[in-house]
Amino acid sequence: MNNLLPAAALGHVAANRKTGDAAFRVLLEHDFATARAEITAWDGYAPTPFVTLAALAKEIEVTEVLYKDEGPRFGLGSFKALGGSYAGLRVLQREISKRLGHPASLADIRTGKYADACAAITLVSATDGNHGRSLAWGCKRFGVPCRIYIHAEVSQGRALAMQDLGAEVIRIEGDYDASVVLAKTEAQDNGWFVVSDTSWPGYSLPPRDVMSGYGVMTQEICEALEQAPTHVFLQGGVGGLAAGVVAGLRHYWGDAAPRVVIVEPALAACLFESAKAGAVTNVAIARETLMAGLSCGAPSALAWEILAEEASDFLTIPEALVAPRVRLLATPLGSDVAIEAGESAIAGLAALIAARADRDLSDKLGLDAQSRVLLIGSEGVTDAAIFNMIMEGRDAA
Numbered sequence: 001m002n003n004l005l006p007a008a009a010l011g012h013v014a015a016n017r018k019t020g021d022a023a024f025r026v027l028l029e030h031d032f033a034t035a036r037a038e039i040t041a042w043d044g045y046a047p048t049p050f051v052t053l054a055a056l057a058k059e060i061e062v063t064e065v066l067y068k069d070e071g072p073r074f075g076l077g078s079f080k081a082l083g084g085s086y087a088g089l090r091v092l093q094r095e096i097s098k099r100l101g102h103p104a105s106l107a108d109i110r111t112g113k114y115a116d117a118c119a120a121i122t123l124v125s126a127t128d129g130n131h132g133r134s135l136a137w138g139c140k141r142f143g144v145p146c147r148i149y150i151h152a153e154v155s156q157g158r159a160l161a162m163q164d165l166g167a168e169v170i171r172i173e174g175d176y177d178a179s180v181v182l183a184k185t186e187a188q189d190n191g192w193f194v195v196s197d198t199s200w201p202g203y204s205l206p207p208r209d210v211m212s213g214y215g216v217m218t219q220e221i222c223e224a225l226e227q228a229p230t231h232v233f234l235q236g237g238v239g240g241l242a243a244g245v246v247a248g249l250r251h252y253w254g255d256a257a258p259r260v261v262i263v264e265p266a267l268a269a270c271l272f273e274s275a276k277a278g279a280v281t282n283v284a285i286a287r288e289t290l291m292a293g294l295s296c297g298a299p300s301a302l303a304w305e306i307l308a309e310e311a312s313d314f315l316t317i318p319e320a321l322v323a324p325r326v327r328l329l330a331t332p333l334g335s336d337v338a339i340e341a342g343e344s345a346i347a348g349l350a351a352l353i354a355a356r357a358d359r360d361l362s363d364k365l366g367l368d369a370q371s372r373v374l375l376i377g378s379e380g381v382t383d384a385a386i387f388n389m390i391m392e393g394r395d396a397a
């Protein structure tokens with residue numbers, strides 16, 4: 001149907017959706033409003049670009065392709081700037097309030113009223129790059145010691161970006177999931193506080209705050225549109241981005257909210273497998289995907305609660321699609337605006353184009369010439385060396 005080679009087979013599971021109110025129960029309107037009031041008051045806050053890719057839409061025969069470009073977010077390169085930093089601030093708020101015996105406001109912590117208390121609290125997290133960068137940036141702003149655990153394959157460029165923000169970066173031998181376990185264990189042993197973007201049984205407050213922070217992005221999108229898109233394609237790592245966004249869309253649009261399609265790398269398809277099994281399911285990562293931010297083998301329990309009810313379809317995409325779609329955004333069709341995107345940003349775009357080249361899959365997803373599709377460009381160039389490699393076509397190895 002379209003000329004955007006390469007064509008590729010995607011994995012697809014039609015979700016057996018549960019009915020319920022998880023989008024409202026897990027993330028309260030109050031949570032979104034609190035995060036919005038705080039984050040939009042930060043120095044440097046500005047809505048990120050939201051563009052229409054008209055030539056691309058014409059090529060793949062849909063009405064509209066809407067792309068939210070999170071590259072410029074707070075100068076940190078990704079939407080994650082909204083999550084880790086805010087969740088870290090909320091951990092400080094809970095801990096300082098406990099120590100004081102009365103509530104401390106977010107604004108007072110942010111503006112240095114409790115600087116001594118902040119300096120005595122250590123925040124830690126595992127990351128594949130962007131979440132840790134967000135937390136490190138928040139810690140620097142709030143004067144808090146920060147330790148970030150990264151796995152063997154996290155690029156040196158991403159590690160340096162966190163060190164430059166003052167974080168102590170600890171590289172481990174294993175994969176992302178092993179770095180999550182180590183951060184947790186060392187925090188327990190040392191009285192540090194974990195600020196994770198993924199949740200597990202008994203640990204849900206910071207991941208909830210992380211997802212509430214992402215609501216700032218969703219709100220910017222909704223306020224810019226006159227009607228809801230028909231579809232949203234959301235890339236999945238642990239599922240926090242997807243769950244935060246779909247909850248925000250449901251809060252804003254109600255029954256008119258778009259159909260939710262989750263997209264993961266075939267190499268790290270934990271949400272896809274969870275959908276198949278009808279319950280949270282972990283997968284082993286045998287090989288790292290180029291989409292580093294999506295290389296997660298264990299879904300966030302809290303995110304899954306929302307996605308189990310809200311997501312209609314789960315797709316997997318092959319690695320072969322990643323580099324061509326990064327290049328397509330950077331050197332676009334017709335007069336579409338050029339966008340410099342990181343590898344994890346293009347998952348939805350890659351899946352959409354491939355689905356439009358496959359009539360059967362388009363039918364299954366309810367995609368047709370009337371579709372108006374929302375994509376989240378979740379990162380800009382967060383690692384220049386990898387971006388340059390892709391742009392120069394050195395990704396084929």
Ligand SMILES: Cc1ncc(COP(=O)(O)O)c(C=O)c1O
Pocket residue numbers: 078080128130131197235236237238239240241242292293294296342344345378379
């Ligand atoms: C750029 C980017 N996009 C998407 C994701 C996926 O987010 P989540 O793990 O919340 O599903 C990540 C996670 O690190 C990311 O860095």
